[in-house]
Amino acid sequence: MKNFSDNHTLFIKKIKRETRIVWAFRILLLVGLLSIWELFARLNIIDPFISSSPTKMATTLVELFKENNMLYHVLITLYETILGFIIAVGFGFIIALLLWWSTRLRKILEPYIVVLNSLPKIALGPIIIVWCGSGSKAIIFMAVLIGIIVAIITMLNGFLSTDKDKILLLESMGASQLQIMLKLVIPGNIPTFISMLKISVGMAWIGSIMGEYLVSKAGLGYLIVYGSQVFKLDLVMATTLILCILATLMYALVSLLEKKLVKH
Amino acid sequence: MKKLLELKNVRLTYQTINDEIEAVKDLSFSCNEGDFVSIIGPSGCGKTTVLSLIAGLLKPTSGEILIDEKPVEPSLSVGYMLQKDQLFPWRTIEKNVYLPLEIKKINTTENREYALDLLKKYNLLPFLKNYPDQLSGGMRQRAALIRTLVSKPRLLLLDEPFSALDYQTRISVCDDVYNIIKSERKTTVLVTHDISEAISMSDIIIVLTARPAEIKSIHVPNLEFDSPLKRRESKEFGVLFEKLWKELN
Structure with missing residues (x-):
C-alpha cells in the first residue's frame, strides 16, 4: 500500500460523502413518494380505486x-x-x-x-x-x-x-x-x-x-x-x-x- | 551492389466521378540494402501514396515497383508503420506484436521467440502483459516498430511515424527508432514533412514536387555522426536544412 498524504484522505472522504448523500436522497425520494401516495389514498384525497396504493399493491403482489x-x-x-x-x-x-x-x-x-x-x-x-x-x-x-x-x-x-x-x-x-x-x-x-x-x-x-x-x-x-x-x-x-x-x-x-x- | 528497392517510371492516376487526378508522375528511384531513404515534399503532394504503392496496396497505373527484383505485393517483404502506433487496445503488447505472425500464418514458436527477443532487446519485456493504454507514447511507438519487425520484412516503410508525438518525445523516439533500425540492419523508406527529421536520419533524401509528385532533387547528407541527436548539432545540418527548406517553399 502506498502512503497517501492527509489531503488524499480528505479527498476520498469527500467522494464517499458525496456518494452517501446521493444514495440518501434517492431512497428518501422513493420513500417520500410512496408515503405521500399511501397517505393521500388513505385520506381519500385521491381515489384509491383508480390510483391504488403502495400497501394494496404489496398485498396484491x-x-x-x-x-x-x-x-x-x-x-x-x-x-x-x-x-x-x-x-x-x-x-x-x-x-x-x-x-x-x-x-x-x-x-x-x-x-x-x-x-x-x-x-x-x-x-x-x-x-x-x-x-x-x-x-x-x-x-x-x-x-x-x-x-x-x-x-x-x-x-x-x-x-x-x-x-x-x-x-x-x-x-x-x-x-x-x-x-x-x-x-x-x-x-x-x-x-x-x-x-x-x-x-x-x-x-x-x-x-x-x-x-x-x-x-x-x-x-x-x-x-x-x-x-x-x-x-x-x-x-x-x-x-x-x-x-x-x-x-x-x-x-x-x-x-x-x-x-x-x-x-x- | 544489388538493388533492394527499385521504382521504374511509376505513374498513378486516381479516378473520381468528376475528375481524373494525376497523383504520381513518372517516379524513378532505387536504393540499396541497408539504406535509409527519406521522402519529403509539400503537404498533399502524394507522399503517402508513394508508400502505399511501395507497400503494394495500390497498383501503379503504369511503371514497375520491384523489391529484390520481384514485383511487390502486400506480403512478407514489407513492414508498414503508420502515424499513430495503431496498437489494438484490446490486445496486450505481446499479442499486438504477434499480430503480423497471425495474419501471415507464420505464428511458430521460433518466430514468437524472435519477437520476444526483440521486446527484450528494446526494453519492453516487462510490459508484455500490459495493454497499450498503460504505456507512454514513446514506448507504444517502439512496440509498433517491433510489431513491424517481427515478420522480418526486407523493407520498412514509415509514414510520419513520429508526427503524433509531442516534440520532446519525438526527438527521443526518433533516436530510438533509428538505433533499432540500424542495429537490425533494415532498409527503410521514411515519409515525413519534417525536414530536420529527414536530415537527421537519412542516407538519401528525395524531395518531391507538389502534385503530381515528381522528383525535384535528391540529396545525400553524409553527416559525420551516426545518431540523429548528434547529427542535429553538426554544422552541415543547418546548411542542408536551409537548402531543403528553400526547395520546399
Whole structure:
C-alpha cells in the first residue's frame, strides 16, 4: 500500500460523502413518494380505486404469487422477451456483418432498411397475428421485428466506423477480408455490441409487452390489459412494478457483461 | 551492389466521378540494402501514396515497383508503420506484436521467440502483459516498430511515424527508432514533412514536387555522426536544412 498524504484522505472522504448523500436522497425520494401516495389514498384525497396504493399493491403482489400463479405469467413473458432478444441480437449481428462485408449488398438493401426502421412495427400486429396465430409465436415475432432493425443499424454503424488506418495496417500485412473481420472489425466493436445489447433489452421488452397487449392468454402484458379492463388497478400497478424490476435486472446483467468484456 | 528497392517510371492516376487526378508522375528511384531513404515534399503532394504503392496496396497505373527484383505485393517483404502506433487496445503488447505472425500464418514458436527477443532487446519485456493504454507514447511507438519487425520484412516503410508525438518525445523516439533500425540492419523508406527529421536520419533524401509528385532533387547528407541527436548539432545540418527548406517553399 502506498502512503497517501492527509489531503488524499480528505479527498476520498469527500467522494464517499458525496456518494452517501446521493444514495440518501434517492431512497428518501422513493420513500417520500410512496408515503405521500399511501397517505393521500388513505385520506381519500385521491381515489384509491383508480390510483391504488403502495400497501394494496404489496398485498396484491403477495396474493398474486400465492394464489394466481403470477410466476407462470412472469415466466411466459420472460421466455418471450429473452427469446425475442436473442433472435434479434443474433440475426441483427449476422446481418450487419454481411452488410459490412458486401458494399453492394449494403447499397441494395439500404432503402429497405430505412423504410423498415421508420415503419411503426405495431402496425404489422394484425398481419403477424394472422400469420403466426395468437400464441407466444406472434409475440416473439413482434419482439424480434421491433429489435432487429435497431440491432442491425447500431452494429453496422460500428463496423463501418472501424479505423481506416488499422485496416490499412492489416492490409499491408497481406490480410484477407476474413482476417480483417476476425482480428479487427469484430473485436474492435465489442463496445458497440454492448451498447447494442443495452438498446435491444429495451426493444425486446417493448416488443413482448406490445405483443401481449395485442394478443395473448398469459403474461405480464396480458395481466396489465386484463387488470385495466376489469378496473383492478392494484393488479395493473403491481404487474407494472414487476415489469420494472425484471427490465432493470436484465439491463444490469448486460452491464455486468460489459464490465467483463470491455476492459481496454 | 544489388538493388533492394527499385521504382521504374511509376505513374498513378486516381479516378473520381468528376475528375481524373494525376497523383504520381513518372517516379524513378532505387536504393540499396541497408539504406535509409527519406521522402519529403509539400503537404498533399502524394507522399503517402508513394508508400502505399511501395507497400503494394495500390497498383501503379503504369511503371514497375520491384523489391529484390520481384514485383511487390502486400506480403512478407514489407513492414508498414503508420502515424499513430495503431496498437489494438484490446490486445496486450505481446499479442499486438504477434499480430503480423497471425495474419501471415507464420505464428511458430521460433518466430514468437524472435519477437520476444526483440521486446527484450528494446526494453519492453516487462510490459508484455500490459495493454497499450498503460504505456507512454514513446514506448507504444517502439512496440509498433517491433510489431513491424517481427515478420522480418526486407523493407520498412514509415509514414510520419513520429508526427503524433509531442516534440520532446519525438526527438527521443526518433533516436530510438533509428538505433533499432540500424542495429537490425533494415532498409527503410521514411515519409515525413519534417525536414530536420529527414536530415537527421537519412542516407538519401528525395524531395518531391507538389502534385503530381515528381522528383525535384535528391540529396545525400553524409553527416559525420551516426545518431540523429548528434547529427542535429553538426554544422552541415543547418546548411542542408536551409537548402531543403528553400526547395520546399
